[in-house]
Amino acid sequence: xxxxxxxxxxxxxxxxxxxxxxxxxxxxxxxxxxxxxxxxxxxxxxxxxxxxxxxxxxxxxxxxxxxxxxxxxxxxxxxxxxxxxxxxxxxxxxxxxxxxxxxxxxxxxxxxxxxxxxxxxxxxxxxxxxxxxxxxxxxxxxxxxxxxxxxxxxxxxxxxxxxxxxxxxxxxxxxxxxxxxxxxxxxxxxxxxxxxxxxxxxxxxxxxxxxxxxxxxxxxxxxxxxxxxxxxxxxxxxxxxxxxxxxxxxxxxxxxxxxxxxxxxxxxxxxxxxxxxxxxxxxxxxxxxxxxxxxxxxxxxxxxxxxxxxxxxxxxxxxxxxxxxxxxxxxxxxxxxxxxxxxxxxxxxxxxxxxxxxxxxxxxxxxxxxxxxxxxxxxxxxxxxxxxxxxxxxxxxxxxxxxxxxxxxxxxxxxxxxxxxx
Numbered sequence: 088x089x090x091x092x093x094x095x096x097x098x099x100x101x102x103x104x105x106x107x108x109x110x111x112x113x114x115x116x117x118x119x120x121x122x123x124x125x126x127x128x129x130x131x132x133x134x135x136x137x138x139x140x141x142x143x144x145x146x147x148x149x150x151x152x153x154x155x156x157x158x159x160x161x162x163x164x165x166x167x168x169x170x171x172x173x174x175x176x177x178x179x180x181x182x183x184x185x186x187x188x189x190x191x192x193x194x195x196x197x198x199x200x201x202x203x204x205x206x207x208x209x210x211x212x213x214x215x216x217x218x219x220x221x222x223x224x225x226x227x228x229x230x231x232x233x234x235x236x237x238x239x240x241x242x243x244x245x246x247x248x249x250x251x252x253x254x255x256x257x258x259x260x261x262x263x264x265x266x267x268x269x270x271x272x273x274x275x276x277x278x279x280x281x282x283x284x285x286x287x288x289x290x291x292x293x294x295x296x297x298x299x300x301x302x303x304x305x306x307x308x309x310x311x312x313x314x315x316x317x318x319x320x321x322x323x324x325x326x327x328x329x330x331x332x333x334x335x336x337x338x339x340x341x342x343x344x345x346x347x348x349x350x351x352x353x354x355x356x357x358x359x360x361x362x363x364x365x366x367x368x369x370x371x372x373x374x375x376x377x378x379x380x381x382x383x384x385x386x387x388x389x390x391x392x393x394x395x396x397x398x399x400x401x402x403x404x405x406x407x408x409x410x411x412x413x414x415x416x417x418x419x420x421x422x423x424x425x426x427x428x429x430x431x432x433x434x435x436x437x438x439x440x441x442x443x444x445x446x447x448x449x450x451x452x453x454x455x456x457x458x459x460x461x462x463x464x465x466x467x468x469x470x471x472x473x474x475x476x477x478x479x480x481x482x483x484x485x486x487x488x489x490x491x492x493x494x495x496x497x498x499x500x501x502x503x504x505x506x507x508x509x
Contacts, residue, residue: 101148101155102197103132106184106287122148124187125161137446140188148179148196155179163188238290239278246271261412265419269399272423273297273391276431280387284380285499296354296385297392303353304396310350317346332470339469344433344462347393351434354389355382355441379442379498386438390430398422428484429468432491437461439494464490 101122104113114132116122123130125145126138134141142161149156157177159165164173166186183196221227231237249267277293304310318326318341325338359377398419407415426432440457444450464487471483 104195104197106193106195121150124148134187134192138188138191141191145187157185161187239275242274242278243271261416265403265416266399268416269395269419269423272420273395276391276423276426277388280384280431280435284384284495286380286384288381288384292358293384293388296358296388297395299354299357300351300389300392301396304350304393309353313346313350318342332474335473336466336470340462340466343469344465345458347430348433348437348458348461348465351389351393351430352386352437352441355385355438358385359441377442377445379439380495382438382442383435383495383498384438386441387431387435390426390434393434394422394426394430425484427491428487429465432487433461433465435491436464436494439498442498 101116102113103116103122116131122132123144124132124134124147125143126134126136126141127143130144134145140163142163145159145161146165147158147160149158155178157165157167157172157179159172159175159177161173164171166172166189167177167179167183169184169186179196181197184193185196186193221231246267250264250271274294277290277297281288281290281293322338322342325334326342329335329338362377402422403415403418406418437457437460440453440460443453443457467483468480468487471480474480
């Protein structure tokens with residue numbers, strides 16, 4: 088690692104924020120004189136090592152005469168606010184959008200000087216009117232609305248109010264209640280996943296993945312075709328009639344795991360195939376390499392769609408067909424709360440491995456590993472549920488959840504900015 092030099096005459100706060108999920112957290116440099124950027128691990132900021140349009144030592148940001156400059160050292164140039172700079176040195180004033188290849192990673196530069204700069208106002212500890220009434224602060228409302236917690240809590244409140252409206256003994260109210268509750272659990276799960284994965288992709292992309300899987304199930308023959316392939320008579324017998332635990336596991340591995348995990352991955356595979364179409368929309372961070380946390384989010388969102396139509400379209404109606412509406416409603420909540428150990432977790436793991444295909448020349452092996460692993464965990468959970476043993480199901484659920492969380496953490500750390508991860 089290059090040892091940074093300190094310029095004692097100029098102290099600054101330099102924030103470098105990646106706009107495409109390459110790193111989930113911004114880089115903060117204080118009082119740094121030189122910042123090296125490129126594909127080489129020796130740089131202060133290491134860029135996508137698979138993108139050959141980015142040079143090993145691509146550019147340098149440095150301080151000179153109380154000003155901050157970017158010097159391009161690359162073979163293919165650096166784009167500052169979409170203007171190509173090849174072998175040039177450019178002054179940075181802050182808020183620039185910088186790309187290191189035509190379709191590659193993008194960063195945003197923010198610069199602030201220290202307290203000696205009159206443009207920076209120090210924090211006042213006195214009680215002002217804006218502290219008593221925050222809405223009086225200029226620009227406060229727009230900043231509040233832009234916070235990640237704002238719309239999820241608005242959504243939860245409004246659906247909660249709607250649920251109150253359905254409280255009665257009427258059957259139509261019970262049905263409306265459970266469908267509204269199912270949708271609420273689905274959307275809040277997506278909001279939670281997005282926060283956990285620290286993804287900057289827009290929430291509508293996840294909701295689109297959820298809805299698209301439901302549309303694919305009801306309006307296309309894909310699920311039926313997969314059923315013919317993965318659920319021949321012998322597998323169907325293992326799934327529904329066999330009492331041998333080994334046969335039950337095989338049936339769920341092939342007829343549930345392999346089939347359902349492949350089916351749930353369809354929205355992610357379609358988005359990956361069409362990702363070039365999204366490049367002109369700046370708020371969709373899908374570029375050359377689909378980042379693991381984004382891939383997990385999209386795959387898991389599809390799984391939420393699967394839970395929604397499987398629960399409300401099959402399991403709950405089956406229970407309620409005899410008039411037992413309470414039991415059907417009781418099933419709805421645990422179907423979602425255990426989903427991180429089954430559908431969400433397994434699909435998220437598969438999504439992680441699908442993203443690894445972008446980081447290797449041999450792509451099919453990671454796809455197959457992810458498919459087999461997610462199907463195995465899927466079958467393990469289903470087989471444990473068949474045993475109807477709370478302790479066994481709890482242990483298997485914890486194992487599945489911890490494996491899923493390990494891939495979530497890895498997607499945020501190794502691919503998200505902690506360079507010391509291996």
